[in-house]
Amino acid sequence: MDLTKIKSPSFLKGLTEDELEVLAFEIRRFLIEELAVTGGHLGPNLGVVELTLALHSEFRSPEDKILFDVGHQSYVHKILTGRADAFKTLRQYKGLSGFPKVNESKHDVWETGHSSTSLSGAMGMAVARDLKKQSYHIVPVIGDGALTGGMAFEALNHIGHEKKDMIVILNDNEMSIANNVGALHQALGRMRSAAKYNKAKQELEWLIKRIPAVGGVLANATERLKDSMKYFMVPGMLFEEFGFTYFGPVDGHDIKALKDHIGFAKKTNGPVLLHVITKKGKGYLPAETDEKDKWHGVGPYKIESGEKITPEISGLSWSKVVSDELISQASFHQNLVVITPAMILGSKLEGFQNKYPERLFDVGIAEQHATTMAAGLASQNMKPFLAIYSTFLQRAYDQVLHDICRVKLNVIIGIDRSGLVGADGETHHGVFDIAFLRSLPNIIIMMSKDENECRDMIETSMQYHQGPIAIRYPRGNALGVEPKQHRQQLPIGEWEVLSKGEDVVILTFGPTIALAEEAKVYLAQYGIKVELVNARFIKPLDETYLKNAFNSGKPILTIEEAMLVGGFGSSVLEFAEASGYSNINIKRMGIPDQFIEHGDVEYLLEEVGLTVANIVQEVQSLLPTHIKRVR
Template identity: 70%
Template sequence: MDLTKMKNPKFLKELNTEELEILAAEIRQFLINKLSVTGGHLGANLGVVELTLALHKQFNSPKDKLIFDVGHQSYIHKMLTGRTDQFDTLRQFKGLCGFPKMNESEHDVWETGHSSTSLSAAMGMAIARDMKKEKNFVVPIIGDGALTGGMALEALNHIGHEKKNLTVILNDNEMSIAGNVGALHNALGRMRSAGKYNRVKDELEVLLKRIPAVGGKIAQTAERVKDSMKYFMVPGMLFEEFGFTYFGPVDGHDFRDLEKHIAYAKKTEGPVLIHVITQKGKGYKPAEMDEKDKWHGVGPYKIDSGEKIKPVNTAPAWSQVVSDTLETIAATDDRLAVITPAMILGSKLEKFQERFPERLFDVGIAEQHATTMSAGLATQGMKPFLVIYSTFLQRAYDQLVHDVCRQNLNVAFGIDRAGLVGADGETHQGVFDIAFLRHLPNMVIMMPKDENECQHMVYTATNYDSGPIAVRFPRGNGLGVPMDASLSTIPIGKWEVLKKGADAVILTFGTTIEMALAASENLQKQGIHVEVINARFIKPLDETILHERMQKNIPILTLEEAVLKGGFGSAVLEFAEENNYHPYIKRMGIPDRYIEQGEVDQLLEEINLTKDQIITEINQLLLSSNDKQKRA
């Protein structure tokens, strides 16, 4: 069929099993073709084709609420709800978002890009439904990886207590972004291998009670026997103990099996969990054979071979520099322990894991636990280095405040994906960490200008014994600079003058240094000499340099690929106020709004964080400063 004609999923109710299977195959081929050009979350979506079709056939979206956890498996949902013709723009500037987006469709009832949120959101929607006396189904779809998140377990506990009508779909493909870890993952493995256990209490009781005279007693006896037998049939029965009626395991690629169990669930009062087994990457051999889940999120690839199409770039990835440096340090320092919340692959820690398997700890999708566990390690004289995406560190804010900074513990943070990240969009832009770290007492924050400085910062962090310290580094590849053969520490709080100039000064760090240097070179051709300083320590500031520049009363431009509110520029303004300086200061950075998906250069252009805008701002600062001097 013409997939672009799918505007509302209601048409699925008219399709039989054979027609659904044909449609599933067409959707898979469509995704394989389109994502070979745009990239995207291929493996997760190929695994949920039949499941998404079955859910939309059995439920009535948007009246019934389909809530995708994480959201990277929502492509089929987007196609069924009228967005197939937009897939050429997937994850591109002003194009189709790679995650659920309310302003795209009324069928997107919840927005997400981080894991473990769906059950809490569903509980809120179920409570609202009941308070308003409405009738509809609330259906969160959560993966086995996301289920390890503490927030998901909190929600399971509350849902089981309240006994609200909810139908939870557990999409169990044995993988998240990396292989899952932990006791819950092992328990699900036992459930997968134990065979089916379907608890259809109401139908069983009705059947038995039809037996004359003794039917009621038989029903009571059968219930007791069934409750005893369930522990043999499914080891642990974790979800039943949480208060859920459990169905499964169900073949997530068998329409008959799926529809039968969804129908059972719709008849069951109280919370229900359908345990669905799917194969990530199903229908595309390279993705099916992927044991390390490198087909979770992909760039363009060759369809026939599965070969990834990558830009030619000899410079190492920033995350690889960090990982390699940690490996070097670990060879001589037995106290180093590296922690990651399910991001071994994303943060390129595979080599470290191979060499030091007993010193790398993947805690699963559990950022809060990772942070406090690191604090615990630090109390015992170890050197914990927590490698974590900027956007995921947001989830551990209380642990940062209460467990790490308050106790002034020697925990080092490698903050990956700091700054704009591009195609993953607003849920993944790492632009808030400076603002929420800078105001925490005892915290040190730094960011390198290139990969050589990065390796020295990682070494500095692992040798810092005066409290918490963070190294921010961006997504993507470095600059290709020569690397020093030996590691050395950088004096805490010391900045670096990259280009001298007496007319104005640009204070910046990390990814915006090249932009500042280019602007300074351009201004020099106009006879304007602008100093460029690598403000590599965002906290503490280099007070010596700031006193010297502010005493000269020359204009200052701060530049950061991070939010302006509470950011580095705010710190410079605070310093000026606290020391009674009154220079002209202008701040450039991320405005007070969420930044959607697109190439980083496109996003910088959209928010006027460019070389040309720097030149404009410097000229305006100089005009204002000259006017002030004339009036004086």
């Protein structure tokens, strides 16, 4: 079948199970071939081919609402709803999104990108359906990793209480972006039974271990068998207690079994949970055998070998720079503890985990818990480093405010993926953290120009400051500067003048320093002298420098790869007003008041106007007419 000719999933209802099996094979081949060129979330989608076929065979999309949690596993759904011909543009600028998007298709009824939202969204839809006296199925599809998120528990609790008709599909592949953690993961793996069975298990284990010579080995060998017995004997008890009717577990690659169980669920009143066991990466050996989940999201690769096709790059990733410095700091500071919400691999913390396993805590997809846990550690004179993506820190805003800043606790927040991140798009761009953190009392916010300054920032946070500090660092690779031998303290709130100039001041930080530097060199050809400042402390501002700049009368241009509304430039304007400088010529460059789509960062920067040409233009607009004319 030519998958690009598919316009609607309705054709599936006329296919036999054998034909669906053939279609599943063709979809897998299509995904493996297309993603070898574009990259994308290969493992999750190979794992849900049969499940998605069964869902679209048994339900009537878009009348029935199928919601994908996170959205990493929505590619098969996109193929079946008429978007296979757009896969050559997947996750590219102006191309097909890697997540469900309502402006792409009427079949995308729920937009996602962050974890654990589908059940709450489904509950809202169910209430709306019943209030309008309508009749359709609501089918959230949530993974075992996303189910560990606190928001999912809140939704389960409410759905079970209200007894709304809903069919929750639990896609259990035993792995999310990283190995799942927590009691729920263990429950899904073994479905804990009643105390009576646990007691029997303990007695059996005691007896086996008393067998001379082989008892210990035999006990270990039978552990998996005992757990499987318990799983078989009392499945779903946890979800039944939440008020759900439980079906499963069912083989997620058996289309007949899936369709049969979905049929049972459709005939059941109230909330139903269908537990589906899938294999992440199914049908492609490198992805199937991927124990570290490196095939969850991939760049281009060679199909035959699975070898990744990666461009040559110099320098460590920013995440690795930070992780390596934490390893170094941990040898001097026994109170340093690292916390991550399911991002050990993404934040390159494997090295820290290997060296200090007892001092690294992966709390799962639980950003709020991670943040307040850091506060708890700090309250007992520990020095926690919370390694968290900017986009996920958004989910813990109240915890930063209430539990850290308000109490002025010594928590270091490492804000990974700050700035535009590229292919994951609007749900993942780290452009809001300055605006939502800047208004909080007691917090320090900083961002470095290179690796050495980043290491100095961590040193300053560990050694010389009491109170909350946020250190921003971008996605991708650092500059590759030669590491200096010694760390140094950075005076809080003190900026660095990179070059002197009499005509105009540019204040910027992080990756946009390079753009400003290039613009400065260009302007110098025309006799325009730019004073370029590394405004590494976003909060507090360098008030001494600013007052001197205001008094000099030089116009000021601020540049930030972050939201203009409430951002760094706004803080400079606020300080000018508060200090009584009413005639200062200040312009701001940054992300406008809109969400930015996915695409290569270079294209996105151009879209929002953060280019060398635009910097030059803005500087020229700030200069007095006589300077422009002479030069």
